[in-house]
Amino acid sequence: MSARPADPVRRGLWPALMGPADRDRDELCLVGATGHQVRFADGRMALCGTSGLWNTNLGYGNEAITEAAAGALRDASYLSVFRYSNEYARAAAEALLALPGTEHYARVLFSTSGGAANDAVLKLVRQLPALAGQTGRRTVVGLLGSYHGLTYGSFSLTGENLGQQLYGVDPRFVRHVRPNVPADLVELFEREGPRIAAVVVEPVLGTGTVELQQGYLDTLVALRDEWGFLLVADEVATGFGRTGPMFASSTWPGRPDVLVTSKGMTNGTSAAAAILVSEAIVECFDRHEQILVHAETQAGTPVSSAAVVATIAEFERLGALRTGAAAAVALDAGLRRLQPGLPAPTSLAGRGLFRTLHVQDPDAPGTPVPGSAVAALVTAVRRAGAVVHPGPAGIQLIPPLTYTHADVDQLLECVTAGFEVVAAQGGLRAPAPTAPSGALEVAS
Numbered sequence: 536m537s538a539r540p541a542d543p544v545r546r547g548l549w550p551a552l553m554g555p556a557d558r559d560r561d562e563l564c565l566v567g568a569t570g571h572q573v574r575f576a577d578g579r580m581a582l583c584g585t586s587g588l589w590n591t592n593l594g595y596g597n598e599a600i601t602e603a604a605a606g607a608l609r610d611a612s613y614l615s616v617f618r619y620s621n622e623y624a625r626a627a628a629e630a631l632l633a634l635p636g637t638e639h640y641a642r643v644l645f646s647t648s649g650g651a652a653n654d655a656v657l658k659l660v661r662q663l664p665a666l667a668g669q670t671g672r673r674t675v676v677g678l679l680g681s682y683h684g685l686t687y688g689s690f691s692l693t694g695e696n697l698g699q700q701l702y703g704v705d706p707r708f709v710r711h712v713r714p715n716v717p718a719d720l721v722e723l724f725e726r727e728g729p730r731i732a733a734v735v736v737e738p739v740l741g742t743g744t745v746e747l748q749q750g751y752l753d754t755l756v757a758l759r760d761e762w763g764f765l766l767v768a769d770e771v772a773t774g775f776g777r778t779g780p781m782f783a784s785s786t787w788p789g790r791p792d793v794l795v796t797s798k799g800m801t802n803g804t805s806a807a808a809a810i811l812v813s814e815a816i817v818e819c820f821d822r823h824e825q826i827l828v829h830a831e832t833q834a835g836t837p838v839s840s841a842a843v844v845a846t847i848a849e850f851e852r853l854g855a856l857r858t859g860a861a862a863a864v865a866l867d868a869g870l871r872r873l874q875p876g877l878p879a880p881t882s883l884a885g886r887g888l889f890r891t892l893h894v895q896d897p898d899a900p901g902t903p904v905p906g907s908a909v910a911a912l913v914t915a916v917r918r919a920g921a922v923v924h925p926g927p928a929g930i931q932l933i934p935p936l937t938y939t940h941a942d943v944d945q946l947l948e949c950v951t952a953g954f955e956v957v958a959a960q961g962g963l964r965a966p967a968p969t970a971p972s973g974a975l976e977v978a979s
């Protein structure tokens with residue numbers, strides 16, 4: 536702990552993952568949002584280049600979703616899926632099952648967040664082998680650099696070091712391997728194959744928008760065929776058109792056994808996540824007449840379920856996959872045009888509307904800029920008029936699928952302006968080394 540004398544404690548909101556100096560700043564306090572614009576308490580407006588927290592994929596203030604949610608609140612303020620079912624949740628499950636365009640998934644479990652849904656997944660994938668008497672099969676494999684949430688189960692799976700040890704997260708039944716290194720996977724299975732219950736991956740890792748390559752996915756699917764573990768696609772972020780198709784895993788060489796989705800599912804209007812479970816898994820639970828011990832009071836409520844159904848209908852009505860694809864092409868072309876004029880070397884990662892512009896020290900090309908430069912860039916771009924997300928040694932651009940070409944141009948103008956401000960201040964260079972602060976950085 537630092538020995539800095541404490542300021543008098545102020546009362547109020549403790550926003551997530553924010554240091555004390557930022558907590559009460561009006562510049563960072565949102566008061567409203569409409570279309571692609573957000574408004575801050577200091578009166579500034581900004582173009583949203585992050586789709587909220589990667590979830591308002593259709594922009595803010597969608598009337599049809601608002602109406603559907605309001606109607607559900609009026610007509611059925613609360614109904615559970617806890618030892619009951621409800622019609623709203625049934626309709627949402629059916630709408631979700633129709634999306635992947637396959638009969639492969641049979642049932643949908645609702646949750647309230649990506650993290651909680653991944654907790655449920657960890658239980659599911661450990662219970663399934665136990666039903667077949669394989670009680671030693673409990674290990675779950677995740678990827679280094681991955682993000683699956685911060686609840687205790689999902690935190691164990693998250694492959695970035697964000698303080699798991701400090702918080703007492705149990706690492707015993709989790710392993711992490713490098714993404715896109717098939718040899719790591721093969722070696723792990725040679726060592727521990729019979730104990731591995733599942734492999735959980737983001738199709739594009741949100742932190743740095745690292746795409747899983749085709750060859751890696753081929754190995755993953757081949758290993759599943761060989762070892763019989765469950766393959767889980769964490770599409771909390773990549774679902775709902777973020778990378779192009781409705782679900783990124785639809786282009787994999789084999790279907791995942793479990794698909795988790797959340798962020799775009801209600802267009803950011805409700806705390807909702809969904810776990811789509813394959814027919815084979817459901818059949819096994821049914822045959823053994825077993826229940827999965829996971830339940831959340833606010834999962835599958837009328838309001839969140841109605842929002843799911845309306846969001847899916849709005850995707851169709853707005854042709855969001857088509858508009859998203861056009862925006863993605865414009866964003867890619869715009870970024871490539873902008874790169875040579877920036878005051879630092881950069882490289883691009885990601886796909887669709889899930890992109891990272893990695894930045895290197897202008898004095899030492901090849902050296903990633905430090906976290907202080909990323910923070911300075913995010914602030915400068917925001918002051919220039921657009922919200923972007925901090926990424927590892929870069930900024931992440933994650934705009935709504937409804938972005939117009941004019942929105943893309945405006946976003947990139949703000950990015951350029953932000954770079955110029957930070958470069959003029961010398962903020963893109965590595966600062967003189969200081970003692971480590973022990974601070975934790977979380978991408979989303």
Ligand SMILES: Cc1ncc(COP(=O)(O)O)c(C=O)c1O
Nearest residue numbers: 648649650683684741771772979
């Ligand atoms: C791939 C992935 N999984 C899980 C989560 C956690 O979701 P939540 O913040 O809703 O718990 C996130 C959040 O960014 C994510 O991107």
